[in-house]
Amino acid sequence: MSQYDLNEIIKKIxxxxxxxxxxxxxxRLRSLRVIISKLYYSLDYENEPQATRQKVTQLLxxxxxxxxxxxxxxxxxxxxxxxxxxxEFLKQHPEIAQAEALKSKEFPDxxxxxxGEERVKEIKYRFPHYS
Numbered sequence: 001m002s003q004y005d006l007n008e009i010i011k012k013i014x015x016x017x018x019x020x021x022x023x024x025x026x027x028r029l030r031s032l033r034v035i036i037s038k039l040y041y042s043l044d045y046e047n048e049p050q051a052t053r054q055k056v057t058q059l060l061x062x063x064x065x066x067x068x069x070x071x072x073x074x075x076x077x078x079x080x081x082x083x084x085x086x087x088e089f090l091k092q093h094p095e096i097a098q099a100e101a102l103k104s105k106e107f108p109d110x111x112x113x114x115x116g117e118e119r120v121k122e123i124k125y126r127f128p129h130y131s
């Protein structure tokens with residue numbers, strides 16, 4: 001499937017040439033998932049998961065073959081709430097960044113979460129890796 005090679009995906013987006021899709025919904029959604037995964041993992045997704053999502057969404061909307069709703073649903077299906085925070089998330093939540101810094105210092109046990117308190121989770125996206 002050369003159309004799923006990252007360079008070919010980027011070329012098709014630049015040229016606004018359509019991706020070859022079968023005429024059924026399941027094939028369309030699978031193809032979109034592969035395309036999003038390739039684009040997402042080619043960018044700075046670890047440090048900036050939300051900014052990366054926005055970039056991928058903008059690229060695909062510019063291309064025009066997929067709707068915002070299809071793109072959003074694909075991202076939502078891969079969304080996971082995690083406590084391994086990205087740089088982007090810590091910049092937006094300085095109080096969490098400070099708490100994380102205190103935990104990693106000399107007395108991590110003394111700064112633990114309060115009883116019954118759940119840690120804030122960041123939404124990240126976990127797509128299958130396609131070769």
